[in-house]
Amino acid sequence: MKYICLGYYEPAKHASMTADERNAMFDECFVYDDYLRANGHFVGGEALQPEETALTVYWKKGKVATTDGPYAETKEQLGGILMLEARDMNHAIQLMSQHPSLKYGTLFEIHPTFDMSGMIQESEQRRGKVAAR
């Protein structure tokens, strides 16, 4: 089962760290990523650039609209996502509770993924019918 872990952090807190502290944090996190990778738990993941680089697309009065920044504004910002392979929700918690970034103030939302393969298959059948008409 796959779980998507959203890591939130406070940019101000990170900015106040010294270069050595920041390096130590990154080293620990990358070591842990390697551990997850070596044991088949790391499906994928990326760090994100600061929030001001993000953009939100939505539908407004029949037209596409955009605004700068993320959809929801909070003090914390989404710093990265990690796609995890775990046996169940408790295993996902076990794995993420050992993540070194926690002690630097990051918090993780763990979301179980939804298996859409059935829906995709049904949709393909619907679309096939439309095309065959």
Place this chain on the structure above:
Amino acid sequence: MPLNAPEDLSRIIETLYRCESGRILATLVGLLGDLDLAEEAMHEAFATALDRWPHDGIPEKPRPWLISAARFKAIDGIRRRTRFDGVEKDLALHLEAQMNEARINEASQEEEIEDDRLRLIFTCCHPALPPEGQIALTLREVCGLPTEEIARAFLVTPATLAQRIVRAKAVIRDKAIPYQVPLSQELSARLGAVLQVVYLVFNAGYSAVATGAELSREAIRLGRLLVDLLPEPEVMGLLGLMLLQESRRVARSSAEGELILLEQQDRLLWNRDQIAEGISLTANALASRRFGTYTLQAAIAAVHAEATSTASTDWRQITLLYDGLLRIHPSPVVELNRAVAVAMCEGPEQGLRLIDGLLAREELANYHLAHSARADLCRRLGRLSEARASYERALALAGQEPERRFLAGRLQELI
């Protein structure tokens, strides 16, 4: 040893996992003293087996191999955690020093492993944990069910259930609850909690039809394991009780999911094998003369199982068994059940007198079964307006849909 085809091998490992993971986990928890660490180490050991056995062949004794592989993984794990939190340094050193091969070999002996499993069950059912935590932890750690499946059976979200498990584990860690079976003087008190968890799991599966069968099976499996590990009379009594109740599963509801009462059930549908096993366990427990409430409830279920119809049921013996139950464990619900048995052997007037006495005490005023039992007795006495009033009261209090449909049907018949 000849090399097996990869698909054979993964099947063998899968079977091994199904049959042995409970024992291996219990042994590892015993060795490491930490549930999370033991779980992680065991899964890594199985992953290593998948990786290595295709080249090296299957070891002669797979279980000790897996335990030993998990031990090395655990030491790695502790080292890694040490790097992150700066704790448990001593534990890794301690483990390396203490866990020599002799210890592993010793730990892989059958007897010791069974002790480990018993210890794990007692830990998961420790009275310091909230009851829902005990259930969740037992199903996950002892039965190996994934969080999502347990959550589905108990109709809660996986996140809620996961939190229960996390909290329960935290209590074990914070209170340093030892992995052990209590000493004999406190055993019976602690065994009570274990039996209660198993029975709660069974009952969660008793009423629900679809997911329920699975949970009841799991509870019976746990019951068997406990009888093997700790053949105390009440343990046998509980397993007997579960088997006797489970034997009626198919007869208990119609194909449409409608409730069928005992007296209307097709007794040919009752599972004879489960009845025979249930009766023999119950008889053994009774013979010990050290039995308790589960054994007495099992004995009552056994009397029903032996009868070919409601009319030919030995209601007098059932009344006596309820008397015994009331002596050890007085409760208004037991009194109500006894009143129904009295009505069966001494007539509805006698039963009604007892039920009215009970209802006057108000403890059961909001218990729908008390009102439906009263309604039934009034119906049999021809006091139809009273019967209607009691069915209406029962209907207003009943929570589950099949029960509500059943009561509505009864009410309809009286109009």
